[in-house]
Amino acid sequence: MDSVSDLSFFVQLVRHGSLSALARELGITPPAVTTRLARMEQRLGVRLLNRTTRRISVTQEGEMYLATGAQILAELEELDRSVSSRRAVPRGLLRVNATFGFGRRHIAPVISAFSRQFAEVEVQLTLTDRAMKLTDEAYDVGIAFGQMPDSRLVARKIAPNRRFLCASPDYLARAGTPATPRDLQRHQCIVLRESDAAYGTWHLHRGRKQETVKVRGGLSTNDGETALSWALDGHGVLMRSEWDARAHLQSGALQMVLPEWSLPSADVFAVYGERLTLSAKVSAFVDFLAEWFARDVRY
Secondary structure, three states, X not given: OOHHHHHHHHHHHHHHOXXXXXXXXXXXXXXXXXXXXXXXHHHHOOOOEEEOOOOEEEOHHHHHHHHHHHHHHHHHHHHHHHHHHHHOOOOXXXXXXXXXXXXXXXXXXXXXXXXXXXXXXXEXXXXXXXXXXXXXXXXXXXXXXXXXXXXXXXXXXEEOOOEEEEEOXXXXXXXXXXXXXXXXXXXXXXXXXXXXXXXXXEEEEEOOEEEEEEOOOOOEEOOHHHHHHXXXXXXXXXXXXXXHXXXXXXXXXXXXXXXXXXXXXXXXXXXXXXXXXXXXXHHHHHHHHHHHHHHOOOO
């Protein structure tokens, strides 16, 4: 009798709560269940259950075997389903959510290429001002940034993404260049409201040193492209993601502010439901996203 089969048998036995209940479920006699359990215990060299004719109780060794065994079985089941979903032909409606700026610039081109390769998948892309909660909305895949607070979801990193402080050369020539994080409090800062977190609070670190600065300015918005245009027009210092600001930094239209200080990263993730229920269309799309950004991160 192989170990995986023994694990499955033992987990079922504990769940049924008695030898006779499992015997009825499996269509065998209670003595056959008793004999198999005895063989398992003999092979392992420990007692797994204390049992009477009416009830069973798990020993300390049995608890360890049960906890680890159930996890192993779940991982094997996940592997089977993952392989099966990849073998299946991706088809059906795939609902994708992304934010306006990143969705237009980077996710829409991915979907265009994906649809050519997977013609039986109908993709519905919804763009919103912030990443939506998949548990509350009917989306299969969401594109999100930074830490994923919902443990019910799986998050796969598809691209790195740093944040920078930046401003136009014109603004820095007029207002001066901040030398320390505290100097930001004396500057016009363009505040972006992209999440439920307290906006206008910037967290910077350099090595082990950390600074938290509450910034202010005459302009604020919930739209990243608008905030970027204001920074380009010389209205103040902006915190912006690499995917959006890098081209302007390379052209000189924006300059980095406090470049020796780092900000919390906002890596790009594909967020989706539990692995055990992952469909072929979701598996194919998430893999396609990861491969696309791995070979061609066009920031």
